[in-house]
Amino acid sequence: MDWIGELERAGVGPLRDEPLSRHTSFKIGGPADAFVTATTRAQAAASLRIAKAAGVPVFFLGWGSNLLVRDGGIRGLVLALGGDFERVDFPGPELVRAGSAVRVPQLVVSCAENGLTGLEPIVGVPGCVGGALVMNAGTREGEIGPFVEEVETLGPEGDPVVVPRSALDFKYRSSNLGKSLVLSALLRLKRGVKADIMAVVASQQQKRSRTQPIHTFNVGSTFKNPPGLYAAQMIERSGLKGHVVGGARVSPMHANFIENFAGAKASDVLALVDLISERVRAESGVKLELEMRVVGE
Ligand SMILES: Cc1cc2nc3c(=O)[nH]c(=O)nc-3n(C[C@H](O)[C@H](O)[C@H](O)COP(=O)(O)OP(=O)(O)OC[C@H]3O[C@@H](n4cnc5c(N)ncnc54)[C@H](O)[C@@H]3O)c2cc1C
Incomplete structure (x- = not known):
């Protein structure tokens, strides 16, 4: 066919x-x-x-x-x-409905402008709402999952399916979403004062630009933090901060970020991932788990 x-x-x-x-x-x-x-x-x-x-x-x-x-x-x-899925609506005083193609920073700022608080910790997550739901995007201060009331999806035949809160399962940087196309989500937030929410948004953004290489080509954290530990610290201790393979390097600013700084191939990044995993495992006995998703052939 x-x-x-x-x-x-x-x-x-x-x-x-x-x-x-x-x-x-x-x-x-x-x-x-x-x-x-x-x-x-x-x-x-x-x-x-x-x-x-x-x-x-x-x-x-x-x-x-x-x-x-x-x-x-x-x-x-x-x-x-894109298109119709880039909409943000406020169907009730504490409710926001966001299409999957809405960028997370835009959603957080729209909520702030409407006096809704809760999502400020993820204002620096550069992805779309759909990806944020699938990944349960978050930081140490909070994740998107707890705010989700329902998710609208399309099944494999293009049939609409609404997944209620009771059927959603959010874990650390994962969820049971992603097998079907996510179209939108309904979130319940709290009422707050716009100026206070905006101040938190601004401080989150400043903190991120001080601590993360946000102006380079990367995908955020390469590895999940093992329980009670920080992947960045473990990689730094292994001596690999700044290490280069082909066009990829361990960020000199944040060791859990890998940067494509010079036309890197996926194979360069994967070689770096293997090297980090082996070095950290040899030194600490801990097997790091990938947070970024590796796809394709
Ligand atoms: C500079 C930088 C900082 C970052 N900081 C953070 C952070 O603080 N916290 C954090 O959690 N993440 C962070 N990330 C990682 C990333 O932004 C998040 O994981 C984000 O939620 C991914 O969203 P996305 O739209 O880019 O998804 P994609 O990368 O495109 O996809 C991720 C997964 O979601 C699936 N997916 C995407 N859209 C849909 C859809 N509509 N329906 C079904 N499945 C879908 C994909 O198939 C894939 O499996 C950071 C990334 C960068 C580059």
Whole structure:
């Protein structure tokens, strides 16, 4: 079946062999066979149905800020969201509904402007709401999960499914979401004073720019913090801060960040990941677990 032709006929404008380095904060990643940005629910549903009928795998992409896409790229369809999914609404005094394609900093600031508090700890997470829900994005001060009332998804046939709070399972940087396309979420926050919330937002942003290499190509924390420990400290103690493999290096500013500083390949980053994992394991006996997701071939 000519599934890419079907996508074209459905009017969802697939891009063929689209380099995923254009869609990841690492600026790394080989091509997707077909890349669609669905801007309406109908487009998203049609894309899912066509891929399902052709037996083609679908990968859901947010802002690409937690992904290392391998150099061979992703076979099948890569589906991102835009347009209608970039909306933020306030359906009640303590409620906010955000589309999956809304950027997290934009959501937090919109909430602050509407006198809603709770999400300030994640204002520096650069991803989209969909990715934040799947990853249960957070910091030491708080995560998105506890605020989620319900999540709207599309099943593999493009059928809408609302997942209630009782069926959601948020853990440290993971959740039971991500098998279906996440369209939007309803969050319950607390009322607060706009000026106070904005002050917290500003201090969070300042703290981040002092401590993290936010102006480089990276995906945030490479590894999860092992219980009671900090991955960054362990990597620093192993002597690998600033270590270079090809175009990738352990950030000289924050040892749990890997930077693409000179046209790195995914293979450079993976070599660095292996080196860090082996060194830390040899020194401390702790097996670091990846926080970034490695996908593609
Ligand atoms: C400078 C920097 C700082 C960061 N700081 C933090 C931090 O403090 N805390 C933190 O938790 N993270 C942090 N991150 C990592 C990243 O921003 C988060 O994990 C974010 O939630 C990922 O969102 P995304 O939209 O980029 O998702 P992506 O990276 O595109 O995808 C992540 C996962 O979610 C899935 N997914 C994405 N969208 C959908 C959807 N609509 N439906 C179904 N599945 C979907 C993808 O398939 C993938 O498995 C940081 C990253 C950077 C670059």
